[in-house]
Amino acid sequence: MKVWAVANQKGGVGKTTTSIALAGLLADAGKRVVIVDLDPHGSMTSYFGHDPDSLEHSCFDLFQHQGVVPEGLPARLLLPTSNERISLLPSSTALATLERQSPGQSGLGLVIAKSLAQLWNQFDHAIIDSPPLLGVLMVNALAASQQLVIPVQTEFLAVKGLERMVSTLAMINRSRKQALPYTIVPTLFDRRTQASLNTLRVLRNSYPEHLWQAYVPVDTRLRDASRAGQTPSQFDANSRGVIAYRALLKHLLAASPATQVA
Template sequence: MRVWAVANQKGGVGKTTTTIALAGLLADAGKRVVVVDLDPHGSMTSYFGHDPDALEHSCFDLFLHQGNVPQGLPQELLLPTSHERIALLPSSTALATLERQSPGQNGLGLVIAKSLTQLWQDFDFALIDSPPLLGVLMVNALAASQQLAIPVQTEFLAVKGLERMVSTLAMINRSRKQALPYSIVPTLFDRRTQASLSTLRALRNAYPEQLWPAYIPVDTRLRDASRAGQTPSQFDAKSRGVIAYQALLKHLLARLPASQVA
């Protein structure tokens, strides 16, 4: 199984849409995918028709065992989605309390990595949607992952958020055996606006090695897919947004180490 995280310390940049779009395209290609919602807001859980305020069990349950994960628990928590090849490890609002509970507990940073180990033979890919906050949940997402996508909205303030995310990644990498490879993904690009054009130029100048050379455009069909509870490629496989995400997926797959290529 390959594990990817989608993260940024700024909200509203397209993390959930990116996670679901990539998962949908992988599933369309016949891959078995588990998506992990680590955001207490539960946007991805809601996207697939589950209420994070009403769920009795969620990813929160994984953190209740002193850093250990009982055998079989991750499988028990899986919920269905609109795509038969995508399963969901859902979020709940209880995750928001985790930061207050975590001080003094050892091993909480590896809970998701341990949980995914139990799902290793059941899925080809795991995609993690992480919260826009540096804490135990984002640390879990980054610690479990083999590759990271950082969506960045193409507007001025987003560049500052990216700087914080890159600093966080440098800190995380100091505790990893291997540095986590990452790709910066420009999102919500509108070629009609000066803000989008100038921000894209700034990203290309500042991060020439890490920046995916294309971008995800503003596309109302992505919002329509969310309203329908379908992956973007299920909803409209020929939309501009889906075509862009196909190019992004090809880029991410090309960056896989040889040992991870199926």
């Protein structure tokens, strides 16, 4: 199984859309995909019609055993989505309380890695949607993943969020056996605005080795897909956004390291 995390320390940059678009395209290609919603806001969970405020069971359950994941628990938490090849490990608002509970508990940083290890033979890919804050949930996402995708909205403040994310990654890499490779993805690009053009130029000058050289354009069809609860490629396979994500997926698969069991 290939495990990718989608993260940025700024909200509103297209993390959830990127996660679901990539998962949908993988499923279209016949892959079995598990998507993991680690954001307490539960945008990914809500996308597929599940209410993170009222779910009885969620990813929160995985963290309730002092860092040990009971055998079979991750599989019992899986929920369906609009695509039969995509299963969801849902979020709940209870995840927001983890930071208060976690001091003094060892092993919490590897809970998601241990959970995905139990699902290893059931899925070809896992995509983790991370919260926009550095804490135990983001640490879990980065610790479990083999490749990091960093969506960056093409506007000035998003570049500042990217700087924080790259600093966080450097810190995390010091505790990993090998550095986590990452790809920066320009999103919400509007060629009609100077803000988008200037930000894309800054990204290309500042991060030439890690930047995906194309971009995901502003596309209302992505928002329409969200309202319909369908993956973007289910909703409109030929939209500008889906065409861009298809190119991104090809790039990520080519760059993806050899799969190893977590």
